[in-house]
Amino acid sequence: MSRLEPGDVLARRYLLLDPLARGGMSVIWRAFDQSLHRMIAVKVLTASLHAGDCERVSARSEARAAARFIHPDSIEIYDYGETVTTNGGVAAYVVMPLLDGPPLAERIEQGPLPWSEAAAIALRLARVLMAGHARGLVHRDVTAENVLLTADGPKLLDFGIAAWAGDPDDDRGTPPYVAPERLFGAPTHPAVDVYALGVLLYAMLTGHTPYPETTWEEIEAARRIYPPPRIPGVPHSVASLCQRCLAYRPEARPTTAEIVSALTSALGTATLGRQVRRGLTVAGSAAIALSALLWLQRTGFQDLEGMVMPSPTAIMPSPTAVLPSPPANHIESRPALVESTPVTVDTVEQAVDDFRTVLEARTPCGATDADVVLDLKQVLHAAVSPHGPSASTTAGVRRKLSDRMAEGRLAPACLSELQARLDEIDAALERD
Structure with a gap:
């Protein structure tokens, strides 16, 4: 038979609009269900277009069995049928939801x-x-x-x-x-x-x-x-x-x-390993900060006139920072320790990494199941991907966070931290 074309109607119901993908066994069409007035996907089984009765009976039996199989990560089967096309051929087809997402x-x-x-x-x-x-x-x-x-x-x-x-x-x-x-x-x-x-x-x-x-x-x-x-x-x-x-x-x-x-x-082992490494990093940073405080006390820094003793947060280094050794003339160089430089995220990549780190952390997001974690990562990847929309935005990720919160699958503390990381991503996107 001649190949199907846009505008063909299967079973006097499914209007074929344009092909979405082609494979060795089938062609997937974007189509319109004229009975229920909704957009759908129709997979036409090319291997069965010239098949005999036995093959079509087998395909029909398989489709019926699959239609009874329902799983949240499998595409639902709306309908299966065989129809004579406008060109006089026989087409076997499967009707499914039209989903948005790349292969x-x-x-x-x-x-x-x-x-x-x-x-x-x-x-x-x-x-x-x-x-x-x-x-x-x-x-x-x-x-x-x-x-x-x-x-x-x-x-x-x-x-x-x-x-x-x-x-x-x-x-x-x-x-x-x-x-x-x-x-x-x-x-x-x-x-x-x-x-x-x-x-x-x-x-x-x-x-x-x-x-x-x-x-x-x-x-x-x-x-x-x-x-x-x-x-x-x-x-x-x-x-x-x-x-x-x-x-x-x-x-x-x-x-x-x-x-x-x-x-x-x-x-699970990978997640535990990240949590242990993160804990060791935090513990190491605290030890460095404590050593700095003890060194300052030994040098008498707190007794200097006109000097202000920095708060622990002012001298707390970032996890990747290395505290320099005391200079020989430490009195003249001490004022440099008083001023702290706020940590900022310079790039979108760094901001995205921060979001993922929080998402995978035991606190506050440790109760988040793996499916939600993967879902949020994919939505974020699509939002900031260089191959995505020209106007990158985290709005879709924020909506997803709200949805997961409403479903009870995201802790409030986790939601708050992830929203803060999205603010960093937005700021980095604006600078870019």
Whole structure:
């Protein structure tokens, strides 16, 4: 049949407006539901346009199963159908909400993600897959293109073309993410999703997929039997987990439940480590300040006429400051200690780092769950990204903070500190 065009109507209801994305298996359209008068997304399954009755029956069964699968990080299925188009062809389609957010693939194209951000995204996806696997559903096409980075966090597309575990395999899937056993026609199994998640985690950590092959023929010719080299610069537990997910034999791969446990532990350990380091820094700064006070007392500085004894806050150094050694002629140089220079944030990057530091701190934001932390980081990244709107603003982040506060997922003290950091970011944006 001829390809679909803007203006075509599916099932006398869904008006196709313009294509949003194209993949090897489908085309996603921005569309309008003429019955309910709302904007939607329609994924037309190109692989089934010329399919026979058996294939369409299978696709229909899979879509119905996926429609009964509801998870907050998976895109809901509104409708599934097959229709004769205006050009006389048969189109199978899935109707979904129209979400605002770029594919994860676009984020990866900009370069590797920080390991903690990559692990947090993988954790969210592993939870979705774990829930699907518990119901006997296998996604089969976990890719960077099928993950949307929305304001509410990463969302997994395409459970609308999932299969039941044990079903015969087919050619659905994206070659760089295809597990080796699929080349030999092995039945559908949750391990194929684990392999794809391993590829995705590797891509987030390095900026590219672990193998260069991009077609079924190239993958079959490559005959990969060993996992890729360990990824440097990330915690051992995360690098090891990625390798295990990419194991050649499916039984050697972890389950999604084991992935969830490993990533939760890695992220928790990292958070604890940051808190310990931050505590040691603060303790070190206090010790330096106390030493300074004792030195001043020994030199008799407090007895000098016309001099004002500085307050502890005036001589308290910043965590990165180093107190100089007393000069030989300390009497003449003492007035310099009386004046304190206020600490200011000079760049947007520094202000953003301060926001993230507060967000990850045990006090006052320690009770904030990982999903909210990731959500706020992504919203802030979008607000100040050089690829974002020309007029960068923290208004969206402030609205998100208010929403999370109203939901009871943000402590008042944490909210206050984060708002103060946003004030610093706004000031830095104005200077830029």
